[in-house]
Amino acid sequence: MGNIVERLTTLDYAIVIAYLVILMVIGYRASFGKKKDSGESLFLANKSLNWSSIGFNMWGTNVGPSMLLAFASIGYSTGIVAINFDWYAFVFLMLLAMVFAPRYLAAKVMTMPEFMGNRYGSSTQNILAWYALIKILISWLSLGLFAGGFLVRQILGIPMWQSVIVLVAFAGLFAFAGGLKAIAKVNVFQMILLICVSLTLTILGIAKVGGLTEVYERAPAGYWNLIHPASDPQYPWHAILLGYPVAAVAFFCTDQAMVQSVLGAKNLEQGQLGVNFIGWLKILSLPLFILTGVLCYILYPGLKDPAEAYMTMVTNLFPPGMNGLVIVVLIAVLVGTIGSSLNSLSTVFTMDVYVKKFNPTATNKEIVKMGRITVVAGCLFAIMMALAIDSIKGLNLFDVFQSVLGFIAPPLSVVFLMTVFWKRTTRKAVNTVLSAGSAFSLGTGVMYLWIFPSDQYSFWPHYLLLSFYIFAILLIIAIIISLLDPSPVINDAAISDVKNLPKPTRRVKIAWLSLVVVMVCLYLIFNGH
DSSP: OOOGGGOOHHHHHHHHHHHHHHHHHHHHHHHSSSSOHHHHHHHHHHGGGGGGHHHHHHHHHHHHHHHHHHHHHHHHHGGGGGGGHHTTHHHHHHHHHIIIIHHHTTTTTTHHHHHHHHHHHHHHHHHHHHHHHHHHHIIIHHHHHHHHHHHHHHHHHOOOOHHHHHHHHHHHHHHHHHHHHHHHHHHHHHHHHHHHHHHHHHHHHHHHHSSSHHHHHHHHHHOOOSBBBTOSSSOOHHHHHHHHHHHIIIIIOOOHHHHHHHHHBSSSHHHHHHHHHHHHHHHHHHHIIHHHHHHHHHHHOOOOGGGGHHHHHHHHHHHHHHHHHHHHHHHHHHHHHHHHHHHHHHHHHHIIIIIIITTTOOOOHHHHHHHHHHHHHHHHHHHHHHHHHHHTTTTTTHHHHHHHHHHHHHHHHHHHHHHHHTTTOOOHHHHHHEEEEEHHHHHHIIIIIIIIIITTTOOOOHHHHHHHHHHHHHHHHHHHHHHHHHSSSOOOHHHGGGOOOOOOOOOOOHHHHHHHHHHHHHHHTOOOO
């Protein structure tokens, strides 16, 4: 693969510089506009986000560079099956909008651990806070930064340590200065840019193949099927059907980095419409990311590494001047993800650990200062971890992301689902699942990934099914503990509010109904074979 740097023209450099300037201006205006330094402005954007900001921001948090590369890579090697990881999400986004969001907003919380703490007390809040911090540090910051560094190294040919430092400094700046509001504003701009550039790449690819009909006919037979048979080793239908929801509930409904945009909503309706909007945006993953891989397979079969599919398309199809835009988009998706995760890291640490444990009487100024210190510490930790991950050889990025999520997710999904759907759930059950259950889940993950790696030991089920089995075991344990608990401590105040939750407005119902109809149709269309 030719190095893109050698092909950069003055125009490309001008585009990159112009983009950085625009980004700085947007970030600066969002950070230092009407001056009001408070925890709520840093962490929740003063609750000023409307539906489009929420949708774009959640999407920007979700679409890391790993997605661009991984989706193109899977598109190249197996067709469109991986789109399930984005399309099937609409069910769980709906769960967030209709079931979780009303409760989160009614509870007026800033963090997920705080929400659970209201119900079960400070021991639960404490366990969850540390759990959330570790999860953000590892799955969001370290893996996300590693993927970005990997990409920048691939494009610019500079060593890993240089690329991760530059990326972190840039993303950290927004989280440090402007918090959620700056990140949300910047993400809207970046995601629109991402759509334009990726769409251009897809259109150029389709034109080069000779039109959509040609693309359809020249791709291998099973490439257009969303649902693969149970015998398929990589993506059997039952593994996706059962295993994906475990990670999806944890990811969309309980993950601080994803939910934070909804917590910053102007009101519930805007929050619910924002979550609906990301459902629509996720439909675009097919033309924007996966199709690029399929087109690359038709145009340039025989790549040594499918992970290079995206960059192969870029270097071969984009005229001079456009290459600068690609670099811009890749930096954009990175800054979006890392910025959001740094913001949620500082929110959880400041509100759930610092204020709760060390300084209950903290002033607004101290809270904001602590939030900023956490951002800097998070940056340093992420750089060290990304360099450590870089030393592990032979990883398929997407599968590592999905499987790490698959082992972090089960305890979270169990406790949040039970809290919302079963009043009898007790503190003992929740704390057991979060502590012992997490140890069991993560221990299984370590065995699966490193001690008895699944590619050498055939007794393992598919990693998605494994995630589902862990979820089922933890769920049964939690139910048994709750039923046997002689003195269930239940905070009635935290539950009684549920009866008075606002009903979704007409606009919200129409938006969700339309999305459900469209998704069902898409699933029917792509399984017509």
